[in-house]
Amino acid sequence: MAVKRISPVGWVLVAALLVVAGGVSPVVAADGVEVRAVDHSGAGVVATENGRTYVASWQPSTVSVTVAADSGDYEVCLQTGLDDGSTMQLGCEPLESAGANATGEQRVDFAFTAWPVNATGDRTLTAVVRPGGGGEPVAQASHGVTVLAPAGDADGDNLGNRDELDRGTDVLVADTDTDGVPDGEEVNRYETDPTNTDTDGDDLSDGVEINEQGSNPTEIDTDGDGLEDGAEVTTHGTDPTTADTDGDGLDDGAEVNDYETNPTATDTDGDGLEDGPEVNVHETNPTAADTDGDGLEDGPEVNRYETNPTEADTDGDGLDDGREVNVIGTDPNRGDTDGDGRGDGAEVEAGSDPSAAPGSVVGSLELDGDGWLLVLAVAAVAVALLVVGVRVRGSDARARLSDVRSRATDRGDETVANGASADAVQTGGSGGAARPESAADGYPDAEELLDDETRVLRLLDGNGGQLRQSKVVEGTGWSKSKVSRVLSRMAEEGTVTKINLGRENLIARPENVPEHARSPFDES
Numbered sequence: 001m002a003v004k005r006i007s008p009v010g011w012v013l014v015a016a017l018l019v020v021a022g023g024v025s026p027v028v029a030a031d032g033v034e035v036r037a038v039d040h041s042g043a044g045v046v047a048t049e050n051g052r053t054y055v056a057s058w059q060p061s062t063v064s065v066t067v068a069a070d071s072g073d074y075e076v077c078l079q080t081g082l083d084d085g086s087t088m089q090l091g092c093e094p095l096e097s098a099g100a101n102a103t104g105e106q107r108v109d110f111a112f113t114a115w116p117v118n119a120t121g122d123r124t125l126t127a128v129v130r131p132g133g134g135g136e137p138v139a140q141a142s143h144g145v146t147v148l149a150p151a152g153d154a155d156g157d158n159l160g161n162r163d164e165l166d167r168g169t170d171v172l173v174a175d176t177d178t179d180g181v182p183d184g185e186e187v188n189r190y191e192t193d194p195t196n197t198d199t200d201g202d203d204l205s206d207g208v209e210i211n212e213q214g215s216n217p218t219e220i221d222t223d224g225d226g227l228e229d230g231a232e233v234t235t236h237g238t239d240p241t242t243a244d245t246d247g248d249g250l251d252d253g254a255e256v257n258d259y260e261t262n263p264t265a266t267d268t269d270g271d272g273l274e275d276g277p278e279v280n281v282h283e284t285n286p287t288a289a290d291t292d293g294d295g296l297e298d299g300p301e302v303n304r305y306e307t308n309p310t311e312a313d314t315d316g317d318g319l320d321d322g323r324e325v326n327v328i329g330t331d332p333n334r335g336d337t338d339g340d341g342r343g344d345g346a347e348v349e350a351g352s353d354p355s356a357a358p359g360s361v362v363g364s365l366e367l368d369g370d371g372w373l374l375v376l377a378v379a380a381v382a383v384a385l386l387v388v389g390v391r392v393r394g395s396d397a398r399a400r401l402s403d404v405r406s407r408a409t410d411r412g413d414e415t416v417a418n419g420a421s422a423d424a425v426q427t428g429g430s431g432g433a434a435r436p437e438s439a440a441d442g443y444p445d446a447e448e449l450l451d452d453e454t455r456v457l458r459l460l461d462g463n464g465g466q467l468r469q470s471k472v473v474e475g476t477g478w479s480k481s482k483v484s485r486v487l488s489r490m491a492e493e494g495t496v497t498k499i500n501l502g503r504e505n506l507i508a509r510p511e512n513v514p515e516h517a518r519s520p521f522d523e524s
Contacts, residue, residue, distance in 0.1 A: 157174050
């Protein structure tokens with residue numbers, strides 16, 4: 001410990017030092033000796049609160065005692081009490097009144113490189129002045145001091161005193177940056193900055209991220225969806241820990257930045273299709289209920305009518321899909337709904353009924369009550385004639401079948417005798433139904449009468465039994481979603497086999513599946 005007496009000139013320099021004054025209780029002797037101040041300075045001084053000075057025991061610090069005396073020689077001693085009730089003398093220095101300044105004051109400095117280990121904790125520091133030759137104290141002053149041990153934890157935040165001073169945190173405050181997370185947890189658990197409220201700079205404090213949102217306080221975009229955590233919480237109302245908050249198949253960032261959809265609503269435009277399928281499957285606009293503006297919303301086009309939601313006129317008949325469904329009552333997937341050889345658009349333009357059966361004139365007539373009675377009467381007669389004709393043809397067919405079987409028996413032809421059908425006899429063929437020779441007789445074209453599965457099978461047969469799914473779309477003119485539904489249904493029924501070729505399927509009849517794609521359990 002070094003002791004230093006300050007001359008009058010030296011007081012100017014002392015004023016520039018960091019001085020922390022404690023609460024001093026002076027005692028004045030009868031001869032005018034007085035301890036006027038006990039001050040602390042140096043790197044070891046941590047803080048002064050409520051008249052108590054906090055000192056880091058492992059850091060250097062200085063205790064300065066200011067004494068006023070009229071004349072005589074004195075000794076100034078510094079001492080503190082210990083836990084066992086004893087007193088520890090920290091040091092003594094002589095004081096000569098001849099060295100006093102103009103105010104009669106002198107200062108004695110007690111410099112410590114470190115405090116004694118057994119002197120840490122809450123202490124009372126006392127400066128005592130005695131006559132130079134010894135004897136009873138003539139003056140003294142005391143104040144509280146807390147000497148911090150390096151491994152201690154003054155604020156109870158699970159971060160040691162030495163660590164706090166090294167990191168620049170407050171030794172006496174458990175949460176230095178007041179972000180809601182104690183300094184110890186910030187350092188030891190979350191690896192956040194205990195002196196920075198928002199470590200990652202995403203506009204959410206570390207405490208909010210940890211205690212409320214469950215997001216990473218060291219990552220700007222916890223879920224990697226393209227939106228910063230702060231923006232998700234304060235602006236968009238999305239979950240910063242889930243890339244797709246509404247679960248519609250589009251990440252929140254893509255919804256906000258690319259498609260301008262609502263990241264908290266699965267179906268932004270309310271058309272019955274979720275935003276993800278609109279973008280990724282149907283190629284429709286997730287912010288417009290009717291993408292193609294044909295009068296039918298995208299959802300009904302896909303789920304009910306199986307029309308193309310990106311084409312106003314799916315069947316290309318000159319009539320928008322919405323008008324066909326809502327006004328005219330025609331099939332938006334068939335260019336010639338009634339199969340009369342004239343397109344629906346042409347019929348509407350000509351003033352005829354595009355949904356009337358072939359040969360029907362009812363749809364183009366404007367009938368009053370009597371007219372309808374006439375029509376009904378004609379229809380009844382037609383039905384009666386049809387029934388009679390069927391019965392006659394049936395009787396004739398049975399007679400011919402009996403004759404054929406009889407002759408076959410005479411020849412010994414058991415196949416014909418036992419297996420010939422009435423259809424074969426009636427038509428002269430091998431069991432197929434009789435058909436008109438051409439559509440000119442008033443019948444619709446054969447292609448128009450095919451169901452969806454048959455149209456697909458005809459496409460396959462025309463391409464060696466195998467065809468890519470995209471070619472099925474081109475060949476049928478259907479939407480992608482309709483083709484997908486039809487093929488899935490056919491695959492479930494075993495009519496076709498779907499073979500994955502990466503990003504596309506190969507569709508094949510079961511007997512035309514390539515050898516390398518066959519199951520090892522299939523029969524050869």
